[in-house]
Amino acid sequence: MKPKRIVLALGGNALGENLPEQMKAVKRTVKTIADLLEEGHQMVITHGNGPQVGMINMAMTTLSREDPSHPMAPLSVCTAMSQGYIGYDLQNALREELLNRGVRRSVATVLTQVEVDPTDPAFQHPTKPIGAFMTQAEAEEMRRRGNPVMEDAGRGWRRVVASPRPRRVVELDTIRTLADAGQIVIACGGGGIPVLPDGNHLRGAGAVVDKDFTAEILAEELGADCLMILTAVEKVAVHFGKPNQRWLTHMTVPVAEKYIAEGQFAPGSMLPKVEAAVAFAKSSPGRQTLITQLEKALDGMRGQTGTIIG
Ligand SMILES: Nc1ncnc2c1ncn2[C@@H]1O[C@H](COP(=O)(O)OP(=O)(O)O)[C@@H](O)[C@H]1O
Numbered sequence: 137m138k139p140k141r142i143v144l145a146l147g148g149n150a151l152g153e154n155l156p157e158q159m160k161a162v163k164r165t166v167k168t169i170a171d172l173l174e175e176g177h178q179m180v181i182t183h184g185n186g187p188q189v190g191m192i193n194m195a196m197t198t199l200s201r202e203d204p205s206h207p208m209a210p211l212s213v214c215t216a217m218s219q220g221y222i223g224y225d226l227q228n229a230l231r232e233e234l235l236n237r238g239v240r241r242s243v244a245t246v247l248t249q250v251e252v253d254p255t256d257p258a259f260q261h262p263t264k265p266i267g268a269f270m271t272q273a274e275a276e277e278m279r280r281r282g283n284p285v286m287e288d289a290g291r292g293w294r295r296v297v298a299s300p301r302p303r304r305v306v307e308l309d310t311i312r313t314l315a316d317a318g319q320i321v322i323a324c325g326g327g328g329i330p331v332l333p334d335g336n337h338l339r340g341a342g343a344v345v346d347k348d349f350t351a352e353i354l355a356e357e358l359g360a361d362c363l364m365i366l367t368a369v370e371k372v373a374v375h376f377g378k379p380n381q382r383w384l385t386h387m388t389v390p391v392a393e394k395y396i397a398e399g400q401f402a403p404g405s406m407l408p409k410v411e412a413a414v415a416f417a418k419s420s421p422g423r424q425t426l427i428t429q430l431e432k433a434l435d436g437m438r439g440q441t442g443t444i445i446g
């Protein structure tokens with residue numbers, strides 16, 4: 137297989153939901169990344185932060201309630217914390233996995249900001265699920281305390297926050313320089329820290345950006361051949377979770393757009409992945425997205441499983 141430049145977007149199951157789970161999960165995750173690197177692919181890695189940013193935000197809110205001298209931490213700051221928290225485990229686990237395979241490579245996490253538009257209507261309509269899953273009763277209580285909640289793709293209830301579209305990766309030049317120099321970069325974690333340009337100042341925004349959209353921008357800007365989105369399902373389905381569910385091996389752009397229009401993909405979970413894939417395919421001929429499970433990434437790259445879009 138010809139080596140490719142891949143932007144890899146890691147979903148929740150690659151990271152676990154709390155500290156001990158994360159330390160365990162990343163050990164499994166980096167085996168997949170190391171396998172892909174061994175095949176000669178060049179990788180820029182990004183990851184989600186839904187559970188983690190929710191946990192950090194809740195911890196900071198509790199601290200501020202208990203001791204008002206600690207002001208509430210905005211979601212932008214919580215995302216910055218989540219990039220450090222996840223990047224720390226991921227880069228160390230990958231470094232160690234490579235060393236165990238006799239490979240000495242530099243791995244670095246770049247704290248990354250993304251510009252968002254203050255007029256983005258998403259600020260008025262929270263859709264991004266964060267934090268742990270809740271029962272409906274817990275969700276009602278959360279709603280009563282002023283936090284919007286939503287049912288998340290049949291898996292339970294979660295708090296939802298605004299998720300504006302990313303427009304520009306602020307630290308793109310740094311990421312490109314490191315990637316071009318053959319270094320392994322972890323960047324744009326949690327979709328990037330959302331910021332609003334205000335003259336020379338970048339003001340943090342109260343939102344969580346979808347990592348699939350930021351990964352798409354990164355893949356476009358870095359001239360990647362492949363956007364790889366690793367999640368909890370091996371393939372994308374139509375009629376997901378229904379008796380007539382059908383797993384998809386390949387979607388052309390028009391077919392993906394037709395399924396999007398039919399509402400086949402759940403907002404806040406599979407929809408942004410397929411929308412990102414469509415945008416990537418449209419950005420230049422030959423660009424493809426692979427959506428599959430972490431454990432199936434190598435088979436997916438070999439065309440043996442997963443859903444290819446483009
Ligand atoms: N049409 C669909 N096909 C496959 N999975 C779907 C579909 N619609 C919703 N899903 C759900 O979306 C999930 C992936 O979204 P999510 O868990 O938010 O991603 P991430 O892995 O990035 O955290 C799948 O595990 C599945 O439960």
Ligand SMILES: NC(=O)OP(=O)(O)O
Pocket residue numbers: 146147148183184185186187265325326327344345346347348
């Ligand atoms: N920020 C983000 O997209 O996180 P998840 O992938 O965990 O939803």
